[in-house]
Amino acid sequence: MSEVTAKGKAAKKASYQLIGLSTEKKNEALGKIAKQLIIDKDFLIKENQKDLEDGRKKGLSESILDRIMLNGNRIDDMAAAIELLIDLNDPIGEQLETIEKENGLLIKKQRVPIGVIGMIYEARPNVTIDAATLSLKTGNAVILRGSSSAKHSNMALVSSIHKALENTEIPVEAVQLIEDTSRETAKELFHLNEYLDVLIPRGGKNLIETVIKESTVPVLETGAGNCHIFIDQTADITMVEKIVLNGKTQRPSVCNAIEGLLIHEKWFEENGVRILELLDEKGIELYGDEAVCSSFPRAKTATEEDWSTEYLALKLSVKTVKGVSDAIDHINRYGSKHSEAILTGVEQNASAFLNKVDAAAVYHNASTRFTDGFEFGYGAEIGISTQKLHARGPMGLPALTSSKYFIYGQGQIRE
Amino acid sequence: MSEVTAKGKAAKKASYQLIGLSTEKKNEALGKIAKQLIIDKDFLIKENQKDLEDGRKKGLSESILDRIMLNGNRIDDMAAAIELLIDLNDPIGEQLETIEKENGLLIKKQRVPIGVIGMIYEARPNVTIDAATLSLKTGNAVILRGSSSAKHSNMALVSSIHKALENTEIPVEAVQLIEDTSRETAKELFHLNEYLDVLIPRGGKNLIETVIKESTVPVLETGAGNCHIFIDQTADITMVEKIVLNGKTQRPSVCNAIEGLLIHEKWFEENGVRILELLDEKGIELYGDEAVCSSFPRAKTATEEDWSTEYLALKLSVKTVKGVSDAIDHINRYGSKHSEAILTGVEQNASAFLNKVDAAAVYHNASTRFTDGFEFGYGAEIGISTQKLHARGPMGLPALTSSKYFIYGQGQIRE
Numbered sequence: 001m002s003e004v005t006a007k008g009k010a011a012k013k014a015s016y017q018l019i020g021l022s023t024e025k026k027n028e029a030l031g032k033i034a035k036q037l038i039i040d041k042d043f044l045i046k047e048n049q050k051d052l053e054d055g056r057k058k059g060l061s062e063s064i065l066d067r068i069m070l071n072g073n074r075i076d077d078m079a080a081a082i083e084l085l086i087d088l089n090d091p092i093g094e095q096l097e098t099i100e101k102e103n104g105l106l107i108k109k110q111r112v113p114i115g116v117i118g119m120i121y122e123a124r125p126n127v128t129i130d131a132a133t134l135s136l137k138t139g140n141a142v143i144l145r146g147s148s149s150a151k152h153s154n155m156a157l158v159s160s161i162h163k164a165l166e167n168t169e170i171p172v173e174a175v176q177l178i179e180d181t182s183r184e185t186a187k188e189l190f191h192l193n194e195y196l197d198v199l200i201p202r203g204g205k206n207l208i209e210t211v212i213k214e215s216t217v218p219v220l221e222t223g224a225g226n227c228h229i230f231i232d233q234t235a236d237i238t239m240v241e242k243i244v245l246n247g248k249t250q251r252p253s254v255c256n257a258i259e260g261l262l263i264h265e266k267w268f269e270e271n272g273v274r275i276l277e278l279l280d281e282k283g284i285e286l287y288g289d290e291a292v293c294s295s296f297p298r299a300k301t302a303t304e305e306d307w308s309t310e311y312l313a314l315k316l317s318v319k320t321v322k323g324v325s326d327a328i329d330h331i332n333r334y335g336s337k338h339s340e341a342i343l344t345g346v347e348q349n350a351s352a353f354l355n356k357v358d359a360a361a362v363y364h365n366a367s368t369r370f371t372d373g374f375e376f377g378y379g380a381e382i383g384i385s386t387q388k389l390h391a392r393g394p395m396g397l398p399a400l401t402s403s404k405y406f407i408y409g410q411g412q413i414r415e
Numbered sequence: 416m417s418e419v420t421a422k423g424k425a426a427k428k429a430s431y432q433l434i435g436l437s438t439e440k441k442n443e444a445l446g447k448i449a450k451q452l453i454i455d456k457d458f459l460i461k462e463n464q465k466d467l468e469d470g471r472k473k474g475l476s477e478s479i480l481d482r483i484m485l486n487g488n489r490i491d492d493m494a495a496a497i498e499l500l501i502d503l504n505d506p507i508g509e510q511l512e513t514i515e516k517e518n519g520l521l522i523k524k525q526r527v528p529i530g531v532i533g534m535i536y537e538a539r540p541n542v543t544i545d546a547a548t549l550s551l552k553t554g555n556a557v558i559l560r561g562s563s564s565a566k567h568s569n570m571a572l573v574s575s576i577h578k579a580l581e582n583t584e585i586p587v588e589a590v591q592l593i594e595d596t597s598r599e600t601a602k603e604l605f606h607l608n609e610y611l612d613v614l615i616p617r618g619g620k621n622l623i624e625t626v627i628k629e630s631t632v633p634v635l636e637t638g639a640g641n642c643h644i645f646i647d648q649t650a651d652i653t654m655v656e657k658i659v660l661n662g663k664t665q666r667p668s669v670c671n672a673i674e675g676l677l678i679h680e681k682w683f684e685e686n687g688v689r690i691l692e693l694l695d696e697k698g699i700e701l702y703g704d705e706a707v708c709s710s711f712p713r714a715k716t717a718t719e720e721d722w723s724t725e726y727l728a729l730k731l732s733v734k735t736v737k738g739v740s741d742a743i744d745h746i747n748r749y750g751s752k753h754s755e756a757i758l759t760g761v762e763q764n765a766s767a768f769l770n771k772v773d774a775a776a777v778y779h780n781a782s783t784r785f786t787d788g789f790e791f792g793y794g795a796e797i798g799i800s801t802q803k804l805h806a807r808g809p810m811g812l813p814a815l816t817s818s819k820y821f822i823y824g825q826g827q828i829r830e
Contacts, residue, residue, distance in 0.1 A: 016747065020770045099792055105781055107791060114803050115773070193627070197803045212608070216628050218804050239826040246828035332431065354821050355435045358530065366520060366824025375829070376522060376820075377514055388529045388612045388817040389633050390805040402803040405791075406769050409781025411654040413661035414790070 004188040007143055007176045008195030011116045014173040015141040018113060021169060023090040029168040030133055034082035036164035037129070040156070041075050047156035048125070055149055067123040068150050078129045085133055088379045091398045092139050106408040111401045113139035115197040118189050120145045120211060122203035125153035131200075132161055132175045134382055138400040141174045143196070145189055148181035155179065190215040197402075202383060205310060220390065220399070222383030225255030225338035226310045227368045230262040230327040230353065232344030237271050239365065240343055241278060246367040247341070249282055253312050255384060256339050256371040260307065260317045262327045265291070268320045272296070276318070284314045291320040307334040324349045328356045335359060337386045339368035360386055360393035419603040422558055422591045423610030426531045429588035430556040433528060436584060438505040444583040445548055449497035451579035452544070455571070456490050462571035463540070470564055482538040483565050493544045500548055503794045506813045507554050521823040526816045528554035530612040533604050535560045535626060537618035540568035546615075547576055547590045549797055553815040556589045558611070560604055563596035570594065605630040612817075617798060620725060635805065635814070637798030640670030640753035641725045642783045645677040645742040645768065647759030652686050654780065655758055656693060661782040662756070664697055668727050670799060671754050671786040675722065675732045677742045680706065683735045687711070691733070699729045706735040722749040739764045743771045750774060752801045754783035775801055775808035 001009075037044070048070040055065050097109035117140045119131040128144055135142035146154040158177040165172050178185050189199060193216055200220045201211040211219055229247055231240050247258035263272060268291065276296040279286060286292070287306045288299035299318065306317045307330070321327045324342070331340050341363035342353040350364040361371040371394060373381025378396030385391045391399040416424075452459070463485040470480050512524035532555050534546040543559055550557035561569040573592040580587050593600050604614060608631055615635045616626040627634055644662055646655055662673035678687060683706065691711040694701060701707070702721045703714035714733065721732045722745070736742045739757070746755050756778035757768040765779040776786040786809060788796025793811030800806045806814040 016771060016773070101790075101792075105785065109808075213631050216630075218633065218802065220804070236826075242826060242828055250829055356431060358431070359819070361820040361822060363822045364824060365826055366822055367828040369829035370520065370822065370827070371820075375516075377516075387633065389635070392818050393524075393820045403807050404774070405776040405786070405808045407776060407778045407781055407785065409779060411651075411657060411780055412785070413657055413782040414665055414784035 002188060003180050004178060004185050004192060005195075007173075007178060008116070008192045010173040011141040011143050011176055012195045014171045015113065015115045017171050018136075018139045018141060018174060021139060023092075025169050026090065026136060026139065027086045029136060029165060029170045030082050030086050032164040032168060033129075033133060033161055034079040036160045037075055037079045037082075037157075040160045040163075041072060044070055044075055044153070044156050044160065045072070047152040050152040051150050058149075060149065064123055064149070068125065068153065070125060070153060074126070078126055082129070082133050085137055085380055088137070088397060090137065091401050096403055103412050104410060105412050108406045108408075109403050110406060111398070112404045114400060114402045115140060116195055117142045117400065118145070118192070118196045118199040118217065119143070120186060120189065120199065120201045120203075120207065122147045122207060123149055125150045125157060127202055128154045128157045128177070129161075131202075132158075134380060134397065134400060136170065136174060138397055140400055143176050143178065143189070145178040145186060146181065151179070151181055187214070190217060193217050200383065219387075220383070220385060220395070221387040222385055222395075223255050224310055224336045224386060225257070225384075226260065226308060226334065226336040227256060227258045227339045227341075228260040228262055228327075228331050228335060229258050229341045229343060229368065230321070230324070230331070231264060231267050231275075232324060232342060232346065232349050233264040233266045234345040235264075235267060235343040236345065237274070240271070240275060243341070243343060243365075243367050244275065244279070245282065246369055248279070248284060248316055249314070250367075250369055252314055254369075255310075256368050257312070258316070258341075258368055259309065259311050260319070260334070262319050262321050262330060265320045265322060268295075272320075279316060282314075284316050286316055286318055288318040289320060292318045310336065324352050328353060332356075332358050338384065339363065339371040341366065341368050360384065417603060418595050419593060419600050419607060420610075422588075422593065423531070423607050425588040426556040426558050426591055427610045429586045430528065430530045432586055433551075433554045433556060433589060436554060438507075440584050441505065441551060441554065442501045444551060444580060444585045445497050445501050447579040447583060448544075448548060448576055449494040451575045452490055452494045452497075452572075455575045455578075456487060459485055459490055459568070459571050459575065460487070462567040465567040466565050473564075475564065479538055479564070483540065483568065485540060485568060489541070493541055497544070497548050500552055500795055503552070503812060505552065506816050511818055518827050519825060520827050523821045523823075524818050525821060526813070527819045529815060529817045530555060531610055532557045532815065533560065533607070533611045533614040533632065534558070535601060535604065535614065535616045535618075535622065537562045537622060538564055540565045540572060542617055543569045543572045543592070544576075546617075547573075549795060549812065549815060551585065551589060553812055555815055558591050558593065558604070560593040560601060561596065566594070566596055602629070605632060608632050615798065634802075635798070635800060635810070636802040637800055637810075638670050639725055639751045639801060640672070640799075641675065641723060641749060641751040642671060642673045642754045642756075643675040643677055643742075643746050643750060644673050644756045644758060644783065645736070645739070645746070646679060646682050646690075647739060647757060647761065647764050648679040648681045649760040650679075650682060650758040651760065652689070655686070655690060658756070658758060658780075658782050659690065659694070660697065661784055663694070663699060663731055664729070665782075665784055667729055669784075670725075671783050672727070673731070673756075673783055674724065674726050675734070675749070677734050677736050677745060680735045680737060683707075683710075687735075694731060697729075699731050701731055701733055703733045704735060707733045725751065739767050743768060747771075747773050753799065754778065754786040756781065756783050775799065
């Protein structure tokens with residue numbers, strides 16, 4: 001039996017042991033994990049150093065090394081995040097529906113754990129703790145498949161989790177790490193339908209696309225954000241400057257930052273150069289259509305690829321459009337169904353845009369940067385779903401649950 | 416461009432035109448479809464005859480021919496079902512959540528259509544009308560891929576739908592039938608991620624398994640039901656007889672009928688032969704374990720395959736177990752996560768069974784035959800989901816919807 005199959009089987013078994021575990025018992029285990037991380041701090045940092053050394057030898061960029069890096073503060077932050085998670089409402093057991101039939105049958109629809117969650121992710125070792133603790137809070141077992149670049153860190157973190165779980169009612173098999181980080185183990189997970197109930201990829205576009213294309217296990221698609229702001233004819237210039245800068249520069253590396261700017265041609269005639277100059281001053285590389293490039297020669301010509309690229313950097317594609325309908329068409333063609341904004345004073349245009357743009361979150365006169373589980377007040381975030389089924393947009397704890405019908409009778413049969 | 420790609424592209428375009436359509440307009444279109452079916456009755460029956468003749472030549476069984484057959488009554492029933500659908504609440508636009516942020520941002524989570532639904536199904540032409548009208552009611556476009564055995568009927572039904580839609584605001588591309596019923600077009604649909612938001616298989620186990628294994632489009636898994644009744648030590652014999660007979664014989668060909676009987680060994684010692692004799696008298700073939708076969712020689716020995724078979728016929732596997740924990744293990748190993756029942760007088764055993772059995776619907780002292788959208792009062796049923804994500808159990812109209820965050824601001828940016 002391969003490592004993946006063996007751990008899958010053990011996870012399924014553990015998932016049955018998690019059913020019916022009280023919120024208190026789950027929170028107690030989470031508290032022990034938080035404490036263990038602090039106790040093991042030196043060990044975790046030492047193991048993390050091995051990954052950093054390997055990474056440096058492999059020539060990984062400083063930004064990737066920074067993502068892998070663990071230090072005292074970051075470990076404190078992980079433990080603090082667990083304490084916040086403990087305080088969140090436990091969604092398991094929530095009554096979603098109650099149906100009383102004339103024949104006396106009582107039907108209750110309740111939230112239950114999903115079962116076994118598979119998590120495939122890149123670099124950041126904090127995803128190991130995040131995924132493990134969110135899964136346990138919702139009564140799920142989890143199989144973690146991190147990247148080779150954080151292998152020692154992930155193994156150390158999971159060993160801390162196991163130490164913490166030893167004196168709880170949660171079996172250690174509820175959290176398991178696939179130690180073989182070869183491409184083969186990822187492929188095995190894609191087809192582990194017998195033991196996995198869902199697979200969640202966390203990372204770059206390539207990882208997510210591979211999982212969607214290859215996995216026969218149901219996938220929760222997260223993350224990729226080719227987001228736009230559309231500046232309508234009547235948009236207020238002060239608001240435009242503020243929101244466009246916020247969308248592009250406040251944190252360019254995240255999925256809810258904007259990658260494309262669509263400008264009504266009339267607004268562009270009046271204010272186009274002013275906004276382009278402002279963006280240029282902030283060090284943003286501009287990729288424009290003909291109208292943009294001819295009024296602002298420092299902009300480069302946008303290629304077809306630019307329209308669909310999530311730069312995650314100080315780069316921005318800029319296109320002039322004839323109006324809201326043009327803007328909607330462009331976004332529905334090139335966008336990644338994440339977050340899209342219209343800046344306008346005309347209610348009718350806002351309404352058309354909000355309704356017709358196909359995205360998880362649509363904004364009228366606000367920055368796309370708000371699409372976030374914490375900003376929405378969910379207290380935790382598994383990721384941002386850009387798919388239509390199960391969950392869409394920022395996913396809080398309920399996204400890690402399923403439902404089940406409990407039916408109580410006194411001998412009823414169907415006539 | 417292939418038929419599938421061309422229709423996929425047209426469906427996506429049509430789905431955008433369906434957004435924001437009022438309930439009135441949608442119901443008006445549904446009303447016209449119901450009327451058109453009645454107007455076209457003779458034509459529909461004539462076209463259906465072609466399928467029946469082809470089927471007879473191919474040697475299809477009488478039960479399959481009966482599933483394909485359309486007559487005046489069945490067409491009236493289709494029209495009547497549409498009238499009932501018109502009366503159901505439109506889930507689109509429902510407010511699911513409202514969040515007001517301190518900075519004045521207003522976040523509303525609303526139900527929206529999914530987009531484009533792909534439906535792959537077998538024999539029954541009524542699925543064509545069902546899928547088309549349920550999709551339209553929820554503002555979705557649909558691509559129908561029926562089987563070759565109902566080809567003429569399906570084409571005729573879709574032509575009636577198109578005639579009805581001509582004078583409405585719904586484009587005819589909102590309902591399209593794939594006319595090429597070769598294996599290739601099914602395969603194309605499995606990978607039409609660009610245009611399809613979900614794929615729903617309706618039919619036998621093989622069809623459903625193929626779709627799950629091959630499709631990269633998200634799937635709503637429906638239908639297969641290897642359901643059990645567990646008779647606990649304290650079960651009342653009168654209740655047992657009534658519920659077991661109902662589960663097995665009231666309609667053996669449906670997914671919520673039982674296929675396996677698990678009997679506590681103590682109960683079996685006392686009442687085993689009596690219940691087996693009763694089942695035998697009703698013409699049910701029994702496949703038993705050692706204890707069953709030795710007390711009741713007319714039972715055949717159950718093979719490993721019997722435990723996982725959905726007979727959909729007057730056959731039943733019977734196994735003795737040591738207690739509730741044994742029963743749970745057997746069901747979680749062999750069941751199809753559909754409907755499972757315990758008959759017991761002991762609350763604690765009922766509670767363990769209901770919580771630990773992994774199924775969409777779990778019953779205490781009632782027949783599994785109640786798992787049904789109409790029985791639950793949903794007024795419509797897309798199918799019965801046996802998966803954990805998005806929808807589980809009988810799926811009413813909300814299962815054909817997604818959600819979207821609408822965010823209203825006055826210039827807010829993230830600090």
